[in-house]
Amino acid sequence: MTRFETLLNALRSSDVSFVIVGGIAATFHGSSRLTNDLDIVYERSAVNYERVTRALAPFEPYLRGAPPGLPFRFDVDTIKRGLNFTLRTSSGDIDLLGELTGVGTFSDVLGQSVEAELFGATCRFINLDALIRSKRAAGRAKDLEVIAELEAIRGTRRE
Helix, strand or coil, X not given: CCCHHHHHHHHHHCCCCEEEEHHHHHHHCCXXXXXXXXXXXXXXXXXXXXXXXXXXXXXXXXXXXXXXXXXXCCCHHHHHHCCCEEEEECCEEEEEECEECCCEEHHHHXXXXXXXEECCXXXXXXXXXXXXXXXXXXXXXXXXXXXXXXXXXXXXHHC
């Protein structure tokens, strides 16, 4: 079980620049579906690579789905050379996304986000329209299933 509050507190206390996307964002907007991981889009900058590393290193991040013993080092160079990381940590699963399909880079996502409180602290969440766009662009079965619910939520807000 992912300890969302623990992971978010670590990111916030290290001043990581990020926007919450995926299932937690869907729940924030009113979706009834549950998620097992925390999905964030992170700013791709030298200072933020260091912040992400500092925030998550205590949780022993390892590539989700990779065989045990595979050499993997979670550090600034790894983040800089990669883009998207699906990680398993001691506090649960987290997906670090350098870009979001259908929306773009961190700055694109940030420009389409809203601020709200979660677990007693302020966070940024992707807005509903951009979330729907990202789900549609990803095209995975689980994403397509939630689009109808998110569009219904959007319809009730516009009436």
